[in-house]
Amino acid sequence: MxxxxxxxxxxxxxxxxxxxxxxxxxxxxxxxxxxxxxxxxxxxxxxxxxxxxxxxxxxxxxxxxxxxxxxxxxxxxxxxxxxxxxxxxxxxxxxxxxxxxxxxxxxxxxxxxxxxxxxxxxxxxxxxxxxxxxxxxxxxxxxxxxxxxxxxxxxxxxxxxxxxxxxxxxxxxxxxxxxxxxxxxxxxxxxxxxxxxxxxxxxxxxxxMSCPAVVTAASGMDAIAQLLEAYVSTDANPLTDALALEGLASAGRSFIRAVERGDSDVDARVGMAYAAYLSGRCLANAGLGVVHGLAGPAGAHSAAPHGGFCGILLAPATEMLVERLVLRRDSAGTLDKLATAGRVLTAGGAASTEAHIQMLLDRLSEFTRLGGLPRLRSYGFTESLVQQVAREGNSKSWPVTFDESERVELLNRCL
Ligand SMILES: [Fe+2]
Structure with a gap:
């Protein structure tokens, strides 16, 4: 260790x-x-x-x-x-x-x-x-x-x-x-x-309990992004891994319920509050990834709220990460982690690594869709703003460094 x-x-x-x-x-x-x-x-x-x-x-x-x-x-x-x-x-x-x-x-x-x-x-x-x-x-x-x-x-x-x-x-x-x-x-x-x-x-x-659905969805996706980014971070440690998986499990059980009936489902609010707290512990100790590496300049130059921006980027960023990892020989550890995250987030049973990774990608996309998170154009993003945010952003501790052209590609997938 x-x-x-x-x-x-x-x-x-x-x-x-x-x-x-x-x-x-x-x-x-x-x-x-x-x-x-x-x-x-x-x-x-x-x-x-x-x-x-x-x-x-x-x-x-x-x-x-x-x-x-x-x-x-x-x-x-x-x-x-x-x-x-x-x-x-x-x-x-x-x-x-x-x-x-x-x-x-x-x-x-x-x-x-x-x-x-x-x-x-x-x-x-x-x-x-x-x-x-x-x-x-x-x-x-x-x-x-x-x-x-x-x-x-x-x-x-x-x-x-x-x-x-x-x-x-x-x-x-x-x-x-x-x-x-x-x-x-x-x-x-x-x-x-x-x-x-x-x-x-x-x-x-x-x-x-009275937090509106749109805010519940955006802030909840921020927490999930923080948990997943910290979990696969190059600076993760065994304790942050344990906390991140605990948080992902809690968010997986609670996110949709909190968005759809958060005014009456106390357990869902408890589950998301717990996941959010754990995400803070994780990010403070393991760092974050490319989603948050772009959230900084996005917040400086656009009207995109932090949670909405992180939420819309999370599924495509994870998808691009998987695409790059499968092309490399030394990425088994991170792919295994993504599979574990998928199994935990979906409370899935035994399946192959590939199947669990697909479950992760599918669930993140489902959360984005059910949360009703707007795409980047609705926050005023244009081609030139994409270029600027990509140029000023970075990958933080994401397990694969996305260069500027890859950051442009990621933002374009969310326009
Ligand atoms: Fe965040």
Whole structure:
């Protein structure tokens, strides 16, 4: 066995109703003032608006709420709309931090936040994760982003609690927050440090019951992509392999049910929440593949949401991988892994390696079709954008390096 490293994991509170004890977790840690970063859809949920906020009040914990898709407007104003933002931007993180600092600098205005709690989808959780770090770093957060800024992160942050309301990015288990700026000079880059893994993750599948089918499908396919890419990654290790197969099995049982009747099928939500958490553990330790290697520039230059983009690419990317592997002599190990992934995802019985690989490809295509994921043209992709995204993308830890022309071919299969 090759030597390997596993990063720390958050303290995980998983299960239906787990958010009901969040205020007690905060109190037990001695945090008297918390900064909440919340998505609008999470704020609309009774478990959050009437449950969490009232529970914090009941135990005397001060809380200030920010919407991740809006920016503060002056010291005393709450928030002013300036969006909606699809994905978190450095501007929003900087604005929340500036607002906090100006409030803390004014005598008697408010007590500094002792922890950040983010409740929402991957975008809200990433915003909260970045804010918890930005509060301990003096410059604009964009100056610390990989490939954008040149300043070095110290790893300092204030404690951070992640409460996901979608099952997708797995950011509740990862050490990075993804921030984007869309446009000609756009980027989609990570703020990454081992110490940015959330201190606590509260994964309550009941918070995901009202997630719309289209978001359930896109975020679920993101999780499945992360599991499969980590499983076949050149940086995989035996522990990430075990976690990835566990996640694929759970997603295989749950994905279609969560998409088709997610408002009533609690078990399906539990299964996808579990798969998403595991996908975060896997990607943080084994890395990802060509799907996510293209998702960065796609997010920087198009309106394609992360999950929708990853979801539409996953089946063709896997198909192209198989096509290339069968032409090589040294690829038996990866083909075996793809067969295992197919057997686990479909809960299939005994069959040949080829049959299990075909089952994997068929099931991924079925998930894409049943999830109703739009093709890339609907996000404004053109031939020239395909060229640009392929040029700026890479294969990450995909077991076969796709060169630029192969990345073009992959994107063209999804137009
Ligand atoms: Fe992802």
């Amino acid at each position: 090759r030597p390997f490293v596993m990063s720390a994991a958050p303290e995980l509170h998983f299960g239906t109703g787990s958010v009901e004890s969040l205020h007690e977790l905060i109190r037990a840690r001695g945090w008297r003032s918390v900064l909440l970063v919340i998505s609008k859809s999470a704020l609309d949920q009774p478990e959050i608006r009437k449950g969490l906020l009232a529970a914090l009040d009941s135990v005397g914990i001060i809380h200030r709420t920010y919407r991740y898709d809006r920016v503060p407007d002056g010291l005393n104003a709450f928030t002013a709309p300036r969006g909606p933002y699809r994905e978190p931007t450095p501007d929003v993180v900087d604005a929340i931090v500036a607002h906090e600092r100006s409030g803390c600098a004014e005598p008697g205005a408010w007590a500094p936040a002792e922890a950040v709690v983010a409740v929402g989808g991957g975008s809200a959780v990433d915003t909260g994760k970045a804010v918890s770090a930005a509060l301990k770093h003096p410059h604009s957060i964009s100056e610390y982003l990989e490939g954008v800024g040149t300043r070095e992160l110290t790893g300092a942050k204030i404690p951070f609690v992640a409460v996901p309301t979608t099952a997708g990015t797995g950011t509740e288990a990862t050490k990075n927050a993804v921030l984007s700026k869309v446009g000609e000079d756009g980027f989609k880059k990570s703020l990454r440090h081992d110490r940015f893994i959330p201190d606590i993750a509260v994964v309550d599948p009941l918070l995901q």
